[in-house]
Structure formats: structure tokens, C-alpha cells
Amino acid sequence: xxxxxxxxxxxxxxxxxxxxxxxxxxxxxxxxxxxxxxxxxxxxxxxxxxxxxxxxxxxxxxxxxxxxxxxxxxxxxxxxxxxxxxxxxxxxxxxxxxxxxxxxxxxxxxxxxxxxxxxxxxxxxxxxxxxxxxxxxxxxxxxxxxxxxxxxxxxxxxxxxxxxxxxxxxxxxxxxxxxxxxxxxxxxxxxxxxxxxxxxxxxxxxxxxxxxxxxxxxxxxxxxxxxxxxxxxxxxxxxxxxxxxxxxxxxxxxxxxxxxxxxxxxxxxxxxxxxxxxxxxxxxxxxxxxxxxxxxxxxxxxxxxxxxxxxxxxxxxxxxxxxxxxxxxxxxxxxxxxxxxxxxxxxxxxxxxxxxxxxxxxxxxxxxxxxxxxxxxxxxxxxxxxxxxxxxxxxxxxxxxxxxxxxxxxxxxxxxxxxxxxxxxxxxxxxxxxxxxxxxxxxxxxxxxxxxxxxxxxxxxxxxxxxxxxxxxxxxxxxxxxxxxxxxxxxxxxxxxxxxxxxxxxxxxxxxxxxxxxxxxxxxxxxxxxxxxxxxxxxxxxxxxxxxxxxxxxxxxxxxxxxxxxxxxxxxxxxxxxxxxxxxxxxxxxxxxxxx
Numbered sequence: 286x287x288x289x290x291x292x293x294x295x296x297x298x299x300x301x302x303x304x305x306x307x308x309x310x311x312x313x314x315x316x317x318x319x320x321x322x323x324x325x326x327x328x329x330x331x332x333x334x335x336x337x338x339x340x341x342x343x344x345x346x347x348x349x350x351x352x353x354x355x356x357x358x359x360x361x362x363x364x365x366x367x368x369x370x371x372x373x374x375x376x377x378x379x380x381x382x383x384x385x386x387x388x389x390x391x392x393x394x395x396x397x398x399x400x401x402x403x404x405x406x407x408x409x410x411x412x413x414x415x416x417x418x419x420x421x422x423x424x425x426x427x428x429x430x431x432x433x434x435x436x437x438x439x440x441x442x443x444x445x446x447x448x449x450x451x452x453x454x455x456x457x458x459x460x461x462x463x464x465x466x467x468x469x470x471x472x473x474x475x476x477x478x479x480x481x482x483x484x485x486x487x488x489x490x491x492x493x494x495x496x497x498x499x500x501x502x503x504x505x506x507x508x509x510x511x512x513x514x515x516x517x518x519x520x521x522x523x524x525x526x527x528x529x530x531x532x533x534x535x536x537x538x539x540x541x542x543x544x545x546x547x548x549x550x551x552x553x554x555x556x557x558x559x560x561x562x563x564x565x566x567x568x569x570x571x572x573x574x575x576x577x578x579x580x581x582x583x584x585x586x587x588x589x590x591x592x593x594x595x596x597x598x599x600x601x602x603x604x605x606x607x608x609x610x611x612x613x614x615x616x617x618x619x620x621x622x623x624x625x626x627x628x629x630x631x632x633x634x635x636x637x638x639x640x641x642x643x644x645x646x647x648x649x650x651x652x653x654x655x656x657x658x659x660x661x662x663x664x665x666x667x668x669x670x671x672x673x674x675x676x677x678x679x680x681x682x683x684x685x686x687x688x689x690x691x692x693x694x695x696x697x698x699x700x701x702x703x704x705x706x707x708x709x710x711x712x713x714x715x716x717x718x719x720x721x722x723x724x725x726x727x728x729x730x731x732x733x734x735x736x737x738x739x740x741x742x743x744x745x746x747x748x749x750x751x752x753x754x755x756x757x758x759x760x761x762x763x764x765x766x767x768x769x770x771x772x773x774x775x776x777x778x779x780x781x782x783x784x785x786x787x788x789x790x791x792x793x794x795x796x797x798x799x800x801x802x803x804x805x806x807x808x809x810x811x812x813x814x815x816x817x818x819x820x821x822x823x824x825x826x827x828x829x830x831x832x833x834x835x836x837x838x839x840x841x842x843x844x845x846x847x848x849x850x851x852x853x854x855x856x857x858x859x860x861x862x863x864x865x866x867x868x869x870x871x872x873x874x875x876x877x878x879x880x881x
Contacts, residue, residue, distance in 0.1 A: 286809050288831045288838075291780065294714045296826065297866040300843050301776045303366060306353035308688035310712075310870050311335040313350055313366055314776040318728060320372055321769040323762070328373035330383055335870065336370075337407050337453070337687050338432075340445045343371025344757065345436055347533075347564055347682040355775045358798070358847060362737035364771045365760075372765040374445075385414040387457035392416035394701045397477040398458075399466050402430020403683045404483035404674030406450060407690025409458035411873040412698065419458040420477075424465035425516075428454065431485055431675075432683060434512040435534065437541050438753045469642045469670070479669050479697045482656075483690070486675035488638040492529065492631055496587030500594035504587060507538045507632030514541055514752065523627025525549040527597055529584055530632035531561030536568065538630040539576045544752040551624065552578045553597075555614065557604055570756070574749060583614070585621060587629065596625040635680045655679060662696040662706040663689060671697055694873040710871035716864040719777055726863055728774050730850045732797075738768045775848050776866050781839055783831045785860035792852035792861055793817065800845035801852060806838045816840055 303313040319328040332339035346367045354363030398405035401423035409419045429446045489506035513519040526547040528539040531554035542550045582599035599622045602614040647667035649657045663671045673689030696706035719726045741758040748754045799817040813820040825844035853861040
């Protein structure tokens, strides 16, 4: 193998598993260390720069960082990264002095954002301080998009949305409330230099089964029903409720139903429990609130009497394999199951909807109804129109919408400045030694076996009767520090210097996971098998040095390394050092306009 080039930005970025997994590439270990030090403002601002909505995401993020967390090498549960983000938001105090103010001069460029959800707000946050006139249009009277309309208040209070959306609007963007854009061509005619479309995936999928039309009064599309609850148009539901679907929307529907009067609330899915798209913690919360989840039930019909819904019938299925080994659902042959109900909430997916974009507008769509976009720049077939969030590639989540907004803002900035949106700046990286003396470090490197700390909940029975009572209470400062110290500081890298190595093997002896080996070099597939512990996870790299004095190479399995620093502490010559890796993703700004 060739020696590893650790100057490449993605090498150590990929080793910082949590940051690599985050669509917005938030520097997770850095803000967790600041929480440990009680610097909540610093922790919040690190989050705010990359993910824009720390308080919102600290309550609602899908947490792609946590399954990737390196703590899983030590024990089962990852660090509570998401809930630590909330800690920074809850305890930060007044941060107004650290936020950008509206620009005193404008650059003459006008940008329209369609939809006031997380993608559009991110575009506005990035571009308004640069002097762009940003106008955000939304049919609703308050900004926030699906964060406000589809996430129940017991998970995400309005006050949190108001605060963090307010930070964006206070930065100079204008919000035009209550205006639904019904023609792209008309909007283009208003003279905007670029248009960003962040209108989400606003149409919930329906189920056209027998009885759907006759019993329509008590059959509701999940996302529409949640919006009606959010805006106060719906305040009650029947005692017996069936929720169809296995995603996070279904979990929000069933838990909201309990708070609005549902006594017998069931979630029914056609797949197995493990295959449900809902996050594991969302399923756990629903079950904790006494909501059963029935799996392998395929809906067949809505049952009604004189136009009134009385129940549903389901076919029982089981997971089997076809001749090619593909997993399929096959009928078990058991009699159909009848389940009585008063209301049904359909939460089986969402779709994009662009009836307001004319066929001759210049924006092309694929067969699935999604815009044809450049995957790097988010630019459509009409160069001045960009997409992001759910409206770009279909329904995802808030943090993905934020990541799209950052990338689209870079593209819009370049387009408006007359340069190519496809030319992107690489991330900024840095490595700094953490030495504080001979064998001491500037961070806590003790690998403790502390189990994940539980987030306190509002256990009052009254909480299940109040749609506005927040269920999770968040960590207090003491619990936050305890949880933060579970972080393994995977951004502090083991950096090896070949000339200093005397091949004493002290690092090999001290390594608790046998991730360091001194072996003859070989092709990667062979080298992986000759290490002290075979490196079988091909998704993680092997750190390979130049030859040392005997001609062997040092090979370290990045998948096993816990960044404990014992190798650097034991090394008598300082061949090993612990160096903090910093990665900062490019965003729209002056640097993006300084390209040659």
C-alpha cells in the first residue's frame, strides 16, 4: 500500500465518524468538549454555524451521527450527541452579540426563496449577511415550514422555533407571510436574480381502498392532520384510532392522538417491526406511552355503516423470500383481521408536488416528478432556479435540508457573481498537537465504561393530556457533563512520524485493541489480514506509514482505534503524537468569490 496522505481533507474527516455521518458535517467532538467545560455559548455557535438550528435539531434530529459514534466500539450505546446539542441551546443565554447583523450595504442582487422551511432559511442565513436581498415566501403566517407544521409541540415547542427562525430573519432576510406562490413564471417575471425552491414534499400519500370515499370524513392524511393540529384547527379525535404507516410521521400521529382524546390508539404496519422507517427512539417513545404496534398487517378495506367509519380489515402476511432470494411479503392464509376504529390517520409517505411550476417554465422534471438537478450544485435545468430540502430529491429530514441549503447558497452566490457554481472550495482543515507536557494532553482521554445517561422525561399523566407539554426535559448541566465525558474525542488523531520511530513496539504492547502493527508492506487486501487484529471493516482506512528503519511499515486500523493516546504516552521518542483535527466546510461568502 502507498503511505497514507493525511493532508487530504477527507482522510481524518472520515475517521471522525460522527462528523462524517452528519449531512452538515457538524464538528461534534469539539462542541461536546465545550459543553464539558461549561462553555455553552461556544458549543452553540459551533452548531449554529454548521446546522443553523441547534435547539430544534437537539430535539428532533434523525441523528445519523449516533449510529456512527465510535463509542459503539466500547459498549452498545453511542454518546447522546443529539441531546447534548440541545444542552448547548438550553443553557447558552443571550447570543445576540455573536450573530451577524443585517448588512449596511447591499450588492444589488435579489433572491427569492419559495417556502420558509429549513432549506430556505439556511440559504437566507448564509446569503443575507453578504448583502443579498433575500425574500422568503410562504403560504403560512409563521416561518418554519415542516418544523412548525408537522412536528408536534410536545416534541418541539413553538418558542424554540420562534427563537431560531428569528435569528435567521434578524440577519436581514424579509419574510412574506401568507403568500402562496402559484406560478413560477410569474415569480421569474418579478426580476429576481435567482430563485431557491425549498417547498418541501407537501403531499401525503393516500390509500385508495374500498370504502375510502364513503368514510372520508374520518380518514385523514397524516401530515395534513398534524398541520391542522399544530395550527389549532383540530383539537380532538375519536376514542379508537388506527395509524397506518411505520415512519416518524406515524409516530407523531399516534402520540398526538393520545393527547387529543384517543384511548385505543394502534399503529399498524405492513412490514416487520425492525423494517419500520421510524427511528428506534421514536418507536420506543410510542411504546412507552402505551401505543401498540401491529406488524405484518396489509390494509384491505375501510369498513363503514351509512357513511360512518367503523373499522378496517387487514390481510395477515409474513416475510418470505422469492426464487431470487429477495425478501417479499406473502399472505399467511389466515382469515382477514377486523379492527374497529373511529378515525384513521394515513402516514404511508410523502410526495413532491409542483403544480405551480409550468411545463414551459424551463424547469425539467424526471419520471418520478422530481426536478432534474445537478447533484453538486442543486441547479436546475433553468440556470437561475435552484432546489433544496425535500423538494430536491424527495423527503429526508431537517439536517439534510440544512446541508442542501448550504450547498445551494454557495451555488447561488457563484451564479450571481458570474462564476461557475460547480467550482467548490475544499474544506479547511488543520492539525494541532495536544501536548501539555511530556505525557499529558489538553483533553480528557480516559476511556471510561460509563453507560449512556437517560434524558429525563415528564412522567406526569397530565403530560399525555396536553398536546403542548414538552415530554423530554433535556439534560441538566450535571448530567450533560457526565454524558459529554463519554465522548472518545475521535477528532484527536494519532499522528505517526517515521524518522523518530526506533521500533521498540511499546505502542503495540500498550494498545488496548491491537490496532497497531509493524509488518512488511503488501497490497491492501493482503495487508489487512496480516495485522495484529485483521482489519475487516473495509469502510474504514488503514493508516500506513512510510518504511521505518527495518523496512517494515506501521499500519494502524482506524476502525479499532479509540484515540486513547496510550501509544503516544508510551512512545519513548515522540514518534506518536495526538493532534486535534479541525474541519470546517466551505460556505457562501467572500472566500467563494475570491476564486481565480
